[in-house]
Amino acid sequence: MPITEYVASLSQNPYFGAGFGLFGIGAAAAVLRKGIQASVILFRRQCMITLEVPCRDKSYQWLLHWITKKGAKHTQHLSVETSFLQKDTGQIKTKYDFIPSVGQHFFRYGGAWIKVDRTREQQTIDLHMGIPFETVTLTAFGRNKQIYYDILEEARTMALKQHEGMTVMYTAMGSEWRAFGHPRRRRPLKSVILRAGLAEKIVTDCLDFIGNPQWYTERGIPYRRGYLLYGPPGCGKSSFIMALAGELEYNICVLNLSERGLTDDRLNHLLSVAPQQSIILLEDIDAAFVSREDAPKQKAAYEGLNRVTFSGLLNCLDGVASTEARIVFMTTNYLERLDPALIRPGRVDLKEFVGYCNQEQVELMFLRFYKDAIAAKTFAANVVAMKKSVSPAQIQGYFMFHKHSTPEEVLADIDKIWTLG
Numbered sequence: 001m002p003i004t005e006y007v008a009s010l011s012q013n014p015y016f017g018a019g020f021g022l023f024g025i026g027a028a029a030a031v032l033r034k035g036i037q038a039s040v041i042l043f044r045r046q047c048m049i050t051l052e053v054p055c056r057d058k059s060y061q062w063l064l065h066w067i068t069k070k071g072a073k074h075t076q077h078l079s080v081e082t083s084f085l086q087k088d089t090g091q092i093k094t095k096y097d098f099i100p101s102v103g104q105h106f107f108r109y110g111g112a113w114i115k116v117d118r119t120r121e122q123q124t125i126d127l128h129m130g131i132p133f134e135t136v137t138l139t140a141f142g143r144n145k146q147i148y149y150d151i152l153e154e155a156r157t158m159a160l161k162q163h164e165g166m167t168v169m170y171t172a173m174g175s176e177w178r179a180f181g182h183p184r185r186r187r188p189l190k191s192v193i194l195r196a197g198l199a200e201k202i203v204t205d206c207l208d209f210i211g212n213p214q215w216y217t218e219r220g221i222p223y224r225r226g227y228l229l230y231g232p233p234g235c236g237k238s239s240f241i242m243a244l245a246g247e248l249e250y251n252i253c254v255l256n257l258s259e260r261g262l263t264d265d266r267l268n269h270l271l272s273v274a275p276q277q278s279i280i281l282l283e284d285i286d287a288a289f290v291s292r293e294d295a296p297k298q299k300a301a302y303e304g305l306n307r308v309t310f311s312g313l314l315n316c317l318d319g320v321a322s323t324e325a326r327i328v329f330m331t332t333n334y335l336e337r338l339d340p341a342l343i344r345p346g347r348v349d350l351k352e353f354v355g356y357c358n359q360e361q362v363e364l365m366f367l368r369f370y371k372d373a374i375a376a377k378t379f380a381a382n383v384v385a386m387k388k389s390v391s392p393a394q395i396q397g398y399f400m401f402h403k404h405s406t407p408e409e410v411l412a413d414i415d416k417i418w419t420l421g
């Protein structure tokens, strides 16, 4: 049969005709589907803007809280974050924070509808926090990215407002800093009673340092300043640093140098990524190392462990260069145990002794607890007459013991200051 006749006969065949028709419809549907997919992709690329915030980003929590408070406040699908807040009185308060649950939420912002997708990956775990990896994706119509800047900025301001008047303590977790515990109410500088003029001297030095970045850049000196507070325990070294941070409106990054797993590289990295406006606090610095001159053998054994080496610390301290003021505080109970290389100028610029109470300090402490100026003078004179060293912590302990006593009763058994433990 000639080919033209064969085709003609096929087209007259109803079964073949129907099959061909179906094939045609299927092909058209596939083309249409592809076309729609391509146009959706094109539309998304050209006409929508998305912002993806992974849970490791600093703005992640701020954004979630902002979305619940400001944006999707009518959303009915929430998850809860429970935290405990310890007041100064020791009372514990439970706090519930609601954040949008995993899934989709919508809200309007600045006249635009925004879709929120909070997704959680079950397979991947954030190693630092030990929780599944999450992301929040915001999608909006338009091409103006400004909307996201505005949202992030509002979220940040809201988070900062929440911590206004508070000092946040950070601790090193892996290669980053995480806030630990709840932000504490700023401790007033006046509540830490040091020998006359000492607090003012340190505050003035810090303020002068913070206010003079140019002096450092012009001379090519790293913009940082090191402080060392030394003296017996319980005399207010840590308390003063807390109060100072409050005064400067700084937060505190506490680093324990004897922590296992804290290598030189990690220390270097941590110091370079410390949150802005924070004091780096290296407490009990003597415990982390043995003086080079004192015990070379012991030190060699120490360096074999997976810990920060002494030379590593010196390098890190020398290298802490940043565009913003970097303040490093170190404390020790034993100045003589420190290697001279650690406390030479440039690494430690100001060394101050924070010692036992003098008469004036005892008097001021008395006045903070009992408003009786005459009794305060007598008390201070009596304490000094005992000719025994006394730390502010011991005096505080004694006053707490006499919480409900009259000034006369407090004056009556000052022997107890040294026996209360």
Ligand code: ADP
Pocket: 191, 192, 193, 194, 232, 233, 234, 235, 236, 237, 238, 239, 240, 392, 393, 394, 396
């Ligand atoms: P240090 O760091 O010198 O060992 P802390 O700052 O930890 O001492 O003080 C321990 C306790 O004693 C804190 O509760 C603090 O309030 C109190 N204290 C210590 N020194 C002072 C001080 N100079 N003025 C007021 N309170 C103090």
